[in-house]
Amino acid sequence: MPVGIVLRRVPGVTQWAAWSWKATGVLPGAADANWRVLRTEGDMTEYHATTLPVELHGAETEAYLHGLAAQEPALYVVMRESVRADEPLDIVLITASPYEAQDYADSGEEIIEKIAMPAAVMAWVLDFVETHHREEIFKKRKRDKKDIGLVEDGVGDARITQMADVYRAPSQAKKERLQ
Structure with missing residues (x-):
């Protein structure tokens, strides 16, 4: 779904x-834009900076459910400082997944903004989740039966050279050298 991103400059x-x-906002279904001025009041200016697609993936339905269950469902805009003088910020991504937004936030290089999800986008995400979500069954891992306290006599340090194929225990090698 194409979504326009509104940025406010003060x-x-x-x-x-x-x-x-x-x-500060999103425009669901917006056409392409390139830093189009929407509104100016005094020193404050709002821009329709760009339009990016919100892409949903079947493997991330759990993240979408988590985002929809929040007190205020949100879209997340990921931005970076731009190297171009004509555009102050590069808008990298817009996502409905709080997990994906967190992944970008971990690097500290990007700016993540949380924007309230409009009702139309919320209905679209919910419909996607209802169609594609598959509940994963929890499988508890079982421990192997290996005895970690087992001491094998005669099996020791591989760094000790000897004629036989079996490793000699380091304590026995030391005893033999002392004799």
């Missing part, structure tokens, strides 16, 4: 940042 509050940027 003057920065420190001497090191001239502008402060925040993702």
Whole structure:
């Protein structure tokens, strides 16, 4: 589903940042845009920065369910500082998966913004989840029956050279050298 991303620019509050940027909304089904000005009030300007597709994958339905069950379901916009002067931010991704957003947040390189999910997008994601979600059955792992405290006499350190194929225990090798 194509979704337009709305960014708001306001003057920065420190001497090191001239502008402060925040993702404030989405436009479901929006056409392509390239930093189109939507609204200006004083020093505040809102842009329709770009339109990206929200892609849903059958393997991530658990993440979508988790996001839909939140107090306020959200879409997540992943952005990076741009190297181009004409675009202040590169918008990398928009996703409905809180797990995917967390993966991007772990690197610390990207800016992740949480935006309230519109009702139309919520219905679309819910329909997808109802169609593709398969509950995974929990399987408890069983321990193997190997005795980890077992001591085998005659099997020792592989670094000790000897004529036989069986390793000699280091303590026995030491005793033999002392004799």
